[in-house]
Each structure stands twice: as C-alpha cells, then as structure tokens.
Amino acid sequence: LHAPMLKFFVPVPFKDVRLLPMLAPPVEGDNRLFQHLPFEEYQGLFEQVDTSEVADAFLLPHNLTDLRHNVGYVEETLAAAKRAGKRVILFASQDDPSPLPYAEAIILRPSVYKSSLGSNEIVIPGIVEDLGKIHGVDPLSKGEKPSVGFVGKAGFDSVTSRFRYFLRNYVLHRGAKKEGMYFRRKALAVMKNDVRLSVRAIVRSTFGAHAKTVGIPIDESRLDYINNIKQSLFTLAPRGDGNYSLRFYETLSLGRIPVLIDTDMHLPLEDSVPYQDIVVRVPHEKLNGISDIVFEYWTSKTEEELVDLQKRAQEVFSSQLYFPVFLRNLFASEKFHKQLAV
Numbered sequence: 454l455h456a457p458m459l460k461f462f463v464p465v466p467f468k469d470v471r472l473l474p475m476l477a478p479p480v481e482g483d484n485r486l487f488q489h490l491p492f493e494e495y496q497g498l499f500e501q502v503d504t505s506e507v508a509d510a511f512l513l514p515h516n517l518t519d520l521r522h523n524v525g526y527v528e529e530t531l532a533a534a535k536r537a538g539k540r541v542i543l544f545a546s547q548d549d550p551s552p553l554p555y556a557e558a559i560i561l562r563p564s565v566y567k568s569s570l571g572s573n574e575i576v577i578p579g580i581v582e583d584l585g586k587i588h589g590v591d592p593l594s595k596g597e598k599p600s601v602g603f604v605g606k607a608g609f610d611s612v613t614s615r616f617r618y619f620l621r622n623y624v625l626h627r628g629a630k631k632e633g634m635y636f637r638r639k640a641l642a643v644m645k646n647d648v649r650l651s652v653r654a655i656v657r658s659t660f661g662a663h664a665k666t667v668g669i670p671i672d673e674s675r676l677d678y679i680n681n682i683k684q685s686l687f688t689l690a691p692r693g694d695g696n697y698s699l700r701f702y703e704t705l706s707l708g709r710i711p712v713l714i715d716t717d718m719h720l721p722l723e724d725s726v727p728y729q730d731i732v733v734r735v736p737h738e739k740l741n742g743i744s745d746i747v748f749e750y751w752t753s754k755t756e757e758e759l760v761d762l763q764k765r766a767q768e769v770f771s772s773q774l775y776f777p778v779f780l781r782n783l784f785a786s787e788k789f790h791k792q793l794a795v
Contacts (some may be wrong), residue, residue, distance in 0.1 A: 456785060458497075458500050460794055467514075470523070471515065473514055474580065475495035488582075488662070493740040498516050498781055506537070509793055510541065510559075510793045511530060516545065517553070518546065527791075537556065540557070540558065540793050544748050545562075547695065550565045550572065550695060552569055555573075556573060563697045565719060566716075576721045577721055578721045581706065581729065584706045585771065590760075592764060593684075593709075593763065595756045599650055600653060600686045601650055601685045603681070603689040605700065606656075608657060618635075628716075631718035636688070644744050647748075649744065683702055686709065686763075687711070691713070692716050698713065702770065705766045706767065708766050710732065711733070713732050715735060715737060722774075731762055733750050
C-alpha cells in the first residue's frame with residue numbers, strides 16, 4: 454500500500470558539514486568514489502516544509518557519522534522534535550554497527566548486527582551505482598566450473614598494516630566481529646585450493662573506493678573491478694569495515710550472484726526479497742566449507758535456472774535495492790507512515 458507523500462521539516466544545517474545526498478549534490482573534493490548518484494534521482498521522495506507544525510517528521514540533514522564531533526546539534530534536533538510532537542529520521546550511513554543511543558528516533562543504517570538490531574532501526578542498502586544500467590546486463594552460462602571473482606583489498610601495503618591486521622583479528626576481535634579483511638583472505642585461501650572452482654581474484658593492498666587510497670589509476674581500478682564481476686558467475690562479497698558490503702549490491706546490480714559471508718547480518722527488506730534464491734549465503738562459522746556451499750548451489754541449478762536467477766538478481770536490485778528507489782518505496786509505504794505516527 455502507498456500513502457501520500459511525506460512532509461519533512463529539515464532543521465538549519467550545521468555549518469560546513471556535508472548534506473544528505475537527497476538534499477544536495479556532493480560538494481567538490483568529496484573523496485568517496487562511485488557512491489555519488491545522480492541528484493535528480495532523489496527528487497520527489499518527500500516534500501520539504503518550512504514549519505514543523507505541518508510536518509510528518511523531522512529529517513536530520515546530515516549523516517550521524519559527520520556529526521560525531523557535533524552531537525549537540527543532534528540533541529537539539531531531537532529536543533525540538535519532541536516539543537513539536539514529531540519523530541526524527543536519522544541516517545547513520547557509517548561502518549560502525551554499534552547500537553546508537555537515539556531510541557526516540559527512526560534510524561536508517563546499512564551496517565548493523567542482526568542480533569542487536571533495534572526496533573526503531575531500518576536496514577538500508579549501501580549507496581552504489583546501478584552498474585547494470587551503466588554497463589549492461591548479460592547473463593553468463595553455467596560453465597564447466599563455478600567461476601568466483603574478487604577484486605579488492607586483501608593484501609598489505611606495509612609491515613605495520615599486517616601487524617594491525619593480526620592484532621585485530623587474532624587478539625581483539627572474535628567471530629562475526631572480525632574485520633572484512635579476515636573473511637576475504639580466509640575465503641580466498643579456501644576456495645583457491647579447491648579444484649572444483651575457478652577462482653579469479655585480483656588482490657590489492659589498497660582500498661579502491663576512496664580517492665586517497667586507491668593506489669592505481671581510478672579508471673583502471675574500476676574497470677578491473679567491473680569486468681571481474683561481469684566475467685564471473687559468483688562474486689565473493691564479505692563485509693567491509695562495516696557489517697555490510699557495497700560489493701554485494703554492485704554484484705546484484707550487474708546480474709551476478711554474490712557469495713555473502715554472513716557475519717550476523719540483517720539485509721534490507723529481509724521479509725520480502727528472495728535472497729535465498731539470488732545469494733549464496735555462507736555463515737561465518739562455516740567459512741571452511743565455503744567451496745562446498747558454492748559448488749552445491751551451482752550443481753543444484755540448471756543452465757536455464759542460473760540464467761533466470763541472474764536476471765532476477767538485477768531486477769531485485771533495480772526495483773528494490775537501488776538506494777533512491779529503496780527510499781522512494783520506503784517513504785511511500787503505509788508501514789513507514791504508521792511508524793512515524795507512533
């Protein structure tokens with residue numbers, strides 16, 4: 454069911470802090486790569502009103518992570534909304550999956566542990582380009598072996614980074630809370646030793662989605678990344694620094710099947726999206742058996758089924774998980790309207 458367009462009151466932004474992507478185009482010098490979607494695609498999501506009296510809710514105009522040194526601004530917004538009898542929508546597009554101390558607000562975030570998901574939290578997709586729309590979607594044949602791709606940081610650029618990796622993943626963190634690097638390296642090591650799989654990995658020692666860390670020419674890095682996904686039936690997509698994966702959504706957008714290492718994840722729209730069909734989900738506790746899980750999924754599908762599943766993966770992304778579309782559907786849903794009225 455769809456409800457009338459929501460009306461949001463947006464407080465005066467905090468000076469010199471970047472705005473949410475639906476409020477303004479990115480400013481020059483923003484070093485995040487491949488996450489700046491066309492501003493016009495965010496238009497018509499809601500009506501911005503001048504007074505709180507006629508609003509359905511307050512919308513904090515910045516990501517919480519950009520206000521970590523200005524929490525007073527957040528508190529002031531929450532207090533103003535409480536006085537007006539309205540709820541506040543907070544975007545927490547950050548890696549840190551820790552619980553947030555804003556129980557009275559509705560929090561939209563991509564990174565969270567399922568076991569600690571709050572009743573006021575909504576899991577959102579990562580903000581990624583619709584690569585299928587940009588580069589085309591051509592389903593692959595089943596092939597003689599399951600092909601598994603990966604391009605990204607799974608190596609070390611210094612002795613110091615190697616030391617930090619071992620400290621964090623073998624001393625400080627346990628289980629699902631280990632870093633994405635651990636799950637990338639472990640999964641690749643297991644799969645490369647299995648002759649049943651064709652593993653196509655390009656291991657980098659730098660992070661490729663930020664201008665300051667990409668390490669090689671940006672166009673070259675991006676082309677390698679996209680071609681690797683397109684040329685592989687499966688793409689390894691563990692968590693990154695946060696408990697979610699941008700690569701997961703990019704793989705779906707190109708009509709390929711992500712191999713998701715499940716580290717106590719809650720995916721967007723878990724109750725309605727058929728993830729069990731279009732994603733190979735590997736519990737982190739069963740990482741040593743990742744090759745078996747991928748091979749069994751591949752073996753259980755016919756050529757026709759795999760082609761159809763690739764098409765469905767792209768359709769699910771474009772119709773439900775592409776960030777502007779996800780927000781449009783969310784803000785138009787009766788369920789979200791009722792949540793704001795609580």
